[in-house]
Amino acid sequence: MTVKQFFKSTAFKCIITLTCVLLVSGIFLTIMNGLLAVSDAERFERAINKIYGKSVKTETVAVANYNDNATIDEAYRVKDDGNYLIKSTGKGGYDNGTVTCWIVVNVSGGAVKGIDKVVIESNKGQSYIDRVSDKALNQFTELYTDGIIYTQDLITNATVKGTKTAICNAVNGALDFVNALLGNVTEDIYAEFDFVEYIETKLTSHEVNEDGSITFHIVTKGLKEPSGFKVDITINADGVVTDYTVTENGSTSNTYVGQMHAGILDGTLFEGKDFAGIEAILDNGISLPSDNSGTEISTGATHSNYLCLYAAAFATKNYDKLIVDDGGNEGGGETDEGGTENE
Amino acid sequence: MGTFIAIVLSAVLTNNFITAKTYGICPFLGVSKKTSSAAGMGIAVTLVMVLATLVTYPIYTYVMVPLKIEFLEIIFFIFIIASLVQMLEKIIQKVSPTLYGAMGIYLPLITTNCAVLGVTELLIGDMSAILGNASMNIGWAVIYALFAGLGFTLVMIIMSGMREKLNYYKTPKAISGFPIAMVTACFICMAFYVFSLISI
Amino acid sequence: MNKYKKITLDGLIYQNPTFMLVLGTCPTLGLISSAFSSMGMGLTVLVVLTLSNIIISALRKVIPSAVRIPCYIVIIATLVTFARMFLEKFLPDLYDSLGGFLALIVVNCIILGRAEAFANKNGVLESAADGIANGLGFTVALTIMGVICEFLGKGSLFGAQIMEFKIGMLATPAGAFLVYGLCIAVFVYIIDGFERWRRVKANKLARENLLNAKEAA
Numbered sequence: 001m002t003v004k005q006f007f008k009s010t011a012f013k014c015i016i017t018l019t020c021v022l023l024v025s026g027i028f029l030t031i032m033n034g035l036l037a038v039s040d041a042e043r044f045e046r047a048i049n050k051i052y053g054k055s056v057k058t059e060t061v062a063v064a065n066y067n068d069n070a071t072i073d074e075a076y077r078v079k080d081d082g083n084y085l086i087k088s089t090g091k092g093g094y095d096n097g098t099v100t101c102w103i104v105v106n107v108s109g110g111a112v113k114g115i116d117k118v119v120i121e122s123n124k125g126q127s128y129i130d131r132v133s134d135k136a137l138n139q140f141t142e143l144y145t146d147g148i149i150y151t152q153d154l155i156t157n158a159t160v161k162g163t164k165t166a167i168c169n170a171v172n173g174a175l176d177f178v179n180a181l182l183g184n185v186t187e188d189i190y191a192e193f194d195f196v197e198y199i200e201t202k203l204t205s206h207e208v209n210e211d212g213s214i215t216f217h218i219v220t221k222g223l224k225e226p227s228g229f230k231v232d233i234t235i236n237a238d239g240v241v242t243d244y245t246v247t248e249n250g251s252t253s254n255t256y257v258g259q260m261h262a263g264i265l266d267g268t269l270f271e272g273k274d275f276a277g278i279e280a281i282l283d284n285g286i287s288l289p290s291d292n293s294g295t296e297i298s299t300g301a302t303h304s305n306y307l308c309l310y311a312a313a314f315a316t317k318n319y320d321k322l323i324v325d326d327g328g329n330e331g332g333g334e335t336d337e338g339g340t341e342n343e
Numbered sequence: 344m345g346t347f348i349a350i351v352l353s354a355v356l357t358n359n360f361i362t363a364k365t366y367g368i369c370p371f372l373g374v375s376k377k378t379s380s381a382a383g384m385g386i387a388v389t390l391v392m393v394l395a396t397l398v399t400y401p402i403y404t405y406v407m408v409p410l411k412i413e414f415l416e417i418i419f420f421i422f423i424i425a426s427l428v429q430m431l432e433k434i435i436q437k438v439s440p441t442l443y444g445a446m447g448i449y450l451p452l453i454t455t456n457c458a459v460l461g462v463t464e465l466l467i468g469d470m471s472a473i474l475g476n477a478s479m480n481i482g483w484a485v486i487y488a489l490f491a492g493l494g495f496t497l498v499m500i501i502m503s504g505m506r507e508k509l510n511y512y513k514t515p516k517a518i519s520g521f522p523i524a525m526v527t528a529c530f531i532c533m534a535f536y537v538f539s540l541i542s543i
Numbered sequence: 544m545n546k547y548k549k550i551t552l553d554g555l556i557y558q559n560p561t562f563m564l565v566l567g568t569c570p571t572l573g574l575i576s577s578a579f580s581s582m583g584m585g586l587t588v589l590v591v592l593t594l595s596n597i598i599i600s601a602l603r604k605v606i607p608s609a610v611r612i613p614c615y616i617v618i619i620a621t622l623v624t625f626a627r628m629f630l631e632k633f634l635p636d637l638y639d640s641l642g643g644f645l646a647l648i649v650v651n652c653i654i655l656g657r658a659e660a661f662a663n664k665n666g667v668l669e670s671a672a673d674g675i676a677n678g679l680g681f682t683v684a685l686t687i688m689g690v691i692c693e694f695l696g697k698g699s700l701f702g703a704q705i706m707e708f709k710i711g712m713l714a715t716p717a718g719a720f721l722v723y724g725l726c727i728a729v730f731v732y733i734i735d736g737f738e739r740w741r742r743v744k745a746n747k748l749a750r751e752n753l754l755n756a757k758e759a760a
Contacts, residue, residue, distance in 0.1 A: 362716055362717075363716060364573065364643075364716075365568075365569055365572040365573040365716050365719065366569055366573075366647070367569065368568040368569045368572055369566075369568060369569070369652060372565065372568065414624060414628065415624070416646075417620045417623055417624045417627075417646050417649055418617060418620040418621065418624065421616055421620050421649050421650070422613075422616070422617070422620075425613065425616060454616075454650075455650045455652060455655060456650065457569040457647045457650050460646065460647060460649065460650050461569075461643060461647055464643055464646050464647070465643060468643070516731075516735070517728045517729075517731045517732035517735065518728045521565050521724065521727050522724040522725065522727045522728040522731075523724070524724070525720045525721070525723050525724025525727070526720070526721060526724045526725075528720045528724075529717045529718070529720035529721040529724065530717075532715070532716045532717035532720055533712070533717040536715060536716075536717055
C-alpha cells in the first residue's frame with residue numbers, strides 16, 4: 001500500500017473521524033467545565049444552605065480543641081443570626097472509627113442556648129450509620145439541657161453503641177468549642193476528685209442537705225457492654241451511705257438487669273457502709289480484677305455491677321471534700337433560699 | 344485483615360452488585376436461562392471488571408487528578424473498557440479457541456454492562472464506609488472489583504438454577520418471560536437483604 | 544404525518560423501552576424507590592437520547608460504519624458528562640438523588656439501541672421525534688413505577704409524607720424487581736387485550752360488509 005492509497009483508504013477515514021469526534025467532544029467538555037464547574041466555595045455554600053434551609057453569610061472562626069473526644073475540623077460564625085456552625089469529628093466510634101457531623105449551635109446573648117441541628121457528613125468504619133435517622137438526630141435539640149449530651153439518651157436504631165457515642169462526642173466537642181469561644185468555660189469541680197475514671201464529671205451534681213448529709217446525682221460512663229448509669233447516693237456526715245437509688249439502668253437489656261447483683265440494684269449492699277466498707281467488697285481494693293471472676297459482684301452483669309460500685313466509691317471517698325470546701329457557703333445559700341420561701 | 348474481610352463481605356453479600364446496587368441487570372435477566380451460560384457470563388464480567396479497575400484506577404489517580412481533567416472520566420473509562428473488551432476478545436480467540444467458544448460470545452455484550460463502568464466509577468468515589476480506617480489504594484480497588492465480580496457470578500448462577508426449574512412450569516402468557524424472571528429475582532434479593540443485617 | 548404518529552405510538556406503547564423491550568433496567572430498578580429520582584432519571588435520559596439521536600443522525604453520512612459504535616459511545620459519553628455538569632450546577636438535589644446511575648446513562652441500552660436501530664438510518668427530524676417518544680415512554684414508565692413503589696414502600700409521594708402505613712420491602716431492590724415484573728405483566732396483558740379487541744372488531748366489520756354486499760347483490 002502506497003502512502004497515497006493509505007490516505008484514500010477507509011482506515012484513514014476512520015481514524016480521522018474518530019479523532020475529530022474525540023477532539024470536538026474534549027473541547028466542548030473543557031469549555032463546559034469552565035462554565036459549569038462547581039467551585040469548592042459554592043459546594044461549601046450549598047452544604048451550609050442544606051443544613052440551614054436558607055442561604056446565610058458566614059465567617060470563618062479559628063479552630064482549636066478543648067475536648068479530647070472530638071476534633072473540631074471547621075468552624076463558622078453565621079453573620080445573620082450569630083449562631084455557630086461547627087464541623088466536628090467525634091472519636092470512640094465502632095472499631096475506633098469516627099463520625100463527622102455538622103452542628104448548628106444556637107447562640108444568643110453571648111451564651112449557648114441549644115442545638116438547632118445535627119447533620120452527619122461522613123464517617124469512618126461505621127457500617128450502621130444509615131440506621132441513625134434524621135428523627136434520631138433531631139433529638140439533639142431536645143436533649144440539650146446543661147451543656148453536654150448524655151450518650152444514653154440518644155435513641156437510634158444503630159445497635160452498635162459506638163456510632164452513637166461518636167456522634168455524641170462530636171456534638172459535645174462542638175459545644176465545648178463554642179463555650180470556650182464565648183468565654184463560658186464552666187469549671188469542673190469534680191475533676192480533681194478521686195475515682196473519676198468512670199464518672200461523667202460534667203453531668204454529675206450534688207446538693208448539701210440541711211442535716212449535713214450530701215446527696216450525689218452521679219452519672220457514670222459506659223464500660224464495655226453497659227452504657228452509663230444514673231445513681232443517686234446520699235452520704236451522711238460520717239461518710240456512710242444512707243440512701244442509694246439507681247434512677248436509670250445502663251444495662252444492655254432487661255436480661256442483664258436481671259443478672260445484676262440484687263444488693264446493688266436496691267442498694268442494700270452499700271447502705272450503712274463507709275468507704276472502707278465499699279472498698280472491702282472487692283478483696284483487692286476498688287479495681288476490677290482482669291478476669292472478672294471470684295468476687296461478690298461477678299454475676300452475669302459484672303460490668304454493670306462494677307459501675308454502680310464505682311459510683312458508691314466515688315461518693316463515699318469524696319464527700320468530705322465538699323463539706324470542707326463549700327459546705328458552709330452552699331449550706332448557707334440553701335438556708336437563705338429556704339428562708340425566703342418561708343416568708 | 345479486618346479491611347479485607349469487610350471488603351469481601353460487603354462486595355459479595357451485603358452490597359452485592361445485583362441484589363443491592365442493581366448494577367448489571369441486563370445480563371442478569373438476559374443470559375441467565377442456563378447455568379453454563381450464566382457462569383460463563385459471570386466469569387467474563389469478573390475478568391473485565393478486574394482488568395478495567397487495574398487500568399482505570401491508576402489512570403484516574405495518577406494522570407487525570409494531577410491534570411485536573413476529572414470531568415472527562417466517563418469518556419476515558421468507557422473508552423478504556425471498550426478497547427479492553429476488544430483486545431481481550433482478540434487475545435482469547437488467538438490463545439485458546441476452547442475458552443473463546445465458552446466465553447467469547449459474552450465479551451461484546453460486556454462493553455455496555457453497567458457493572459463494569461459501575462465498579463470503576465464506584466472505586467474512584469468515597470469508599471470510606473467499607474474501608475474503615477484503611478486508605479484506598481490500587482490493591483484494595485482490585486480486591487473489591489474481584490469480589491464484586493464473584494458476587495455477581497454467584498447471583499447469576501443462583502438465578503439460572505431457579506430459571507431452569509421454572510421451565511418445567513407453564514405460566515400464563517402475560518407473566519412468562521421477563522415478569523416471572525423478575526419475581527424470581529425479587530426472592531433472591533429478599534434472601535440477600537438479610538445479609539445487610541451483618542455488621543462489619 | 545402518519546409517520547410521526549407511528550413513531551410516537553411505537554416509542555410510547557408498542558415498542559415502549561421499559562415495558563415491551565425491557566431496556567435500561569439498571570437505573571429503573573435502582574431508582575424507582577423514589578418517584579422524584581425516577582422521574583428525574585427519565586427526563587435526563589429523554590434529553591440525552593433526543594440530543595444523541597439528533598447528532599448521530601446528522602453525522603450518519605460522515606461516520607464510516609467500521610467505527611460507528613466507538614463514535615456513538617463518545618458522543619453519548621460527552622452528552623452524559625454535560626448532563627452531569629448541568630445537574631450538579633443547577634439541580635444539585637436531583638444530582639444527589641441519582642448518584643452513580645447518572646454516569647451509567649452512558650451504558651443505558653436504550654440510547655445506544657436507538658442510535659443503532661433508528662438514528663443512523665433516518666433523518667434529523669424523525670430521529671428527534673423518535674428520541675422524544677422513546678424518552679417519554681421511559682419517563683412515563685419510570686414515573687408510574689416510582690409512584691407505586693414510593694407510595695406503598697415509604698408512604699409518601701415525591702417526598703411528601705402522606706400516610707403512616709408502608710410496606711418497607713417495596714422500597715428495596717427486591718420490591719423494585721417485584722413491582723417492575725408485575726407492571727410488565729399488566730402492561731403486556733392490556734396491550735394484548737386491546738389488540739385482540741381491535742382484531743375482533745375489524746373481523747366483525749369485514750363480515751358485516753361482506754354480508755351487506757351479498758344482500759345488495
